[in-house]
Amino acid sequence: MQVITSVKDIKLKVKAIKDSQLTIGFVPTMGALHEGHLSLIHTAKKENDEVIVSIFVNPLQFGENEDFHQYPRTLDDDCRLLSKEGINALFCPDRSEMYPAGFCTSVVLNNLEDMLCGKSRPGHFRGVAVVVLKLFNLIQPDSAYFGQKDFQQTVIIKKMTRDLHLDSTIKVLPTVRDQGGLALSSRNAYLTELEKRDAYCLYRSLVKAQSMADSGIRNAGKIIREIENILNSYKTVTIDYISIVNPETLESVQEVQSGSVVALAVTIGRTRLIDNIILA
Secondary structure: EEEEEEEEHHHHHHHHHHOOOOEEEEEEEEEOOHHHHHHHHHHHHHHEEEEEEEEEOOOHHHHOOOOOOOOOOHHHHHHHHHHHHOOEEEEOOOHHHOOOOOOOOOOOOOHHHHOOHHOOOOOOOHHHHHHHHHHHHHOOEEEEEEEEEHHHHHHHHHHHHHHOOOOOOEEEEOOOOOOOOEEOOOHHOOHHHHHHHHHOOOOOOOHHHHHHHHHOOHHHHHHHHHHHHHHHOOOOEEEEEEEOOOOOOOOOOOOOOOOOOEEEEEEOOOEEEEEEEEOO
């Protein structure tokens, strides 16, 4: 596997692929790879001639008191995993390559960035949008692959791609979960055994929401209150938000329907976790 660390070299790699008239599938990550990432990679490999994976822990999407310095960095293990998966190119730049001295450009997504996670993580989605736009410009993917777990992020990236006429198709794949239903996340490594057991309440509450909708309950407030009761029954869990939203605008809905998204964020111990379900 070719590990590429410079902007210059990734441009040369992409040019060689494009000159050969091959399609590029792109899977952007922050590393600490798990089965959720692998599901994206497997689909990208099926649908494209070449797949490029990136690993970059993006400082712009971390707040002042967040876990940038503690975020899991497992590059050697990640490289071995990607090589085993048959990935030919990994883009792994350092901070100075992505944000050279004097860098000052931002991407503002009015309304979408201030909802849900954006309320408690101001500036987070501007950081996400900047790094994704830069990566898209460098790698020029025909298709880029993201997981549903980060639902707000996928909505924002789709909107940015449409608004800026980027020539990439955004593919969103289902959340990958462990046997108990916990959404796979690199941050799960922070959880103690007790906290991990309690973390299963996220999925249980989402399943309850789907069950209520299936039984004909359409009042969003009633479903949210039931989720709140479930989460509050666990002492390690602190609720950030519980919302039921329109899947495109992220605006709260009063009456749920097929396609409405139940999204939540909690802190368990010191670990912030998010999850969601798209109601059938």
